[in-house]
Amino acid sequence: SGGPTVVVRLDANQSQDQVQKTAFQALRRHLLYPHPTIPQTSPASPKPITLAITGTHCAGKRTIGRLVASKLGWSFHEELGDVLREQQDLTASGHMVGDGSGEKNSKAWDDRLHDAEVARDEQFSCSSDVDSSSSSKCRVVETWHLGNLAWALLRVDHDTGTAQGEKASQKHLERARLAIEREISRRSVFMVHLTVSAEVTRQRRRNDGTSVKRLPMTNEIKECNELHDALDVKALGYLKQLQNELAFPVLVVDNSKEN
Numbered sequence: 001s002g003g004p005t006v007v008v009r010l011d012a013n014q015s016q017d018q019v020q021k022t023a024f025q026a027l028r029r030h031l032l033y034p035h036p037t038i039p040q041t042s043p044a045s046p047k048p049i050t051l052a053i054t055g056t057h058c059a060g061k062r063t064i065g066r067l068v069a070s071k072l073g074w075s076f077h078e079e080l081g082d083v084l085r086e087q088q089d090l091t092a093s094g095h096m097v098g099d100g101s102g103e104k105n106s107k108a109w110d111d112r113l114h115d116a117e118v119a120r121d122e123q124f125s126c127s128s129d130v131d132s133s134s135s136s137k138c139r140v141v142e143t144w145h146l147g148n149l150a151w152a153l154l155r156v157d158h159d160t161g162t163a164q165g166e167k168a169s170q171k172h173l174e175r176a177r178l179a180i181e182r183e184i185s186r187r188s189v190f191m192v193h194l195t196v197s198a199e200v201t202r203q204r205r206r207n208d209g210t211s212v213k214r215l216p217m218t219n220e221i222k223e224c225n226e227l228h229d230a231l232d233v234k235a236l237g238y239l240k241q242l243q244n245e246l247a248f249p250v251l252v253v254d255n256s257k258e259n
Contacts (some may be wrong), residue, residue: 055194
């Protein structure tokens with residue numbers, strides 16, 4: 001649906017894990033060497049990769065992101081919403097209206113996130129230009145512009161009327177598209193979307209106290225459902241729309257199973 005197609009020959013006797021590993025290796029080879037053949041006399045220089053992982057709360061973005069980065073020797077960039085948020089000032093459901101403090105400052109917060117994400121893109125691109133190591137030029141980034149977009153549109157729905165909301169939504173969508181397009185102009189961009197149900201999110205929150213501290217809620221059932229709708233269902237729709245426009249590879253993974 002707009003992105004490159006990678007054809008992989010699979011053995012019928014392979015396990016699901018082996019199939020996923022084979023497919024991932026083929027996609028990685030395609031990203032590193034996008035041409036069908038590489039001349040022996042003039043090998044193509046590997047293009048640096050930005051692998052962005054998106055998904056709802058507790059989908060496994062950080063856990064899987066760190067594992068992938070560690071195995072490949074790449075940099076890992078955490079979700080900026082967590083990095084910039086003042087953890088000691090978080091209030092229940094504050095993330096729905098702004099920076100988590102409870103203050104209704106969603107516009108200023110989402111503008112700050114977007115600007116910081118763009119600045120991090122630029123900074124990493126400049127720093128990797130002077131590094132001779134191929135692997136050090138690649139990175140895994142959690143949430144990134146697509147996830148920030150989904151969060152921003154969730155807060156728009158909470159904050160504004162219909163007309164205002166549509167105008168604000170278009171602004172957020174357009175600037176996310178431009179930021180991703182800018183990154184594609186200098187790097188290979190590959191998106192992985194992890195999908196889990198709202199019930200899985202609630203179960204993981206019950207088993208992991210740090211998730212509750214990072215995102216305190218007033219009503220677990222209602223808010224986990226809202227997050228699933230915004231950060232999983234709708235985010236996947238935005239992702240496919242941007243993929244059609246910008247033609248980057250997307251892998252959607254059901255990450256509901258534990259371990």
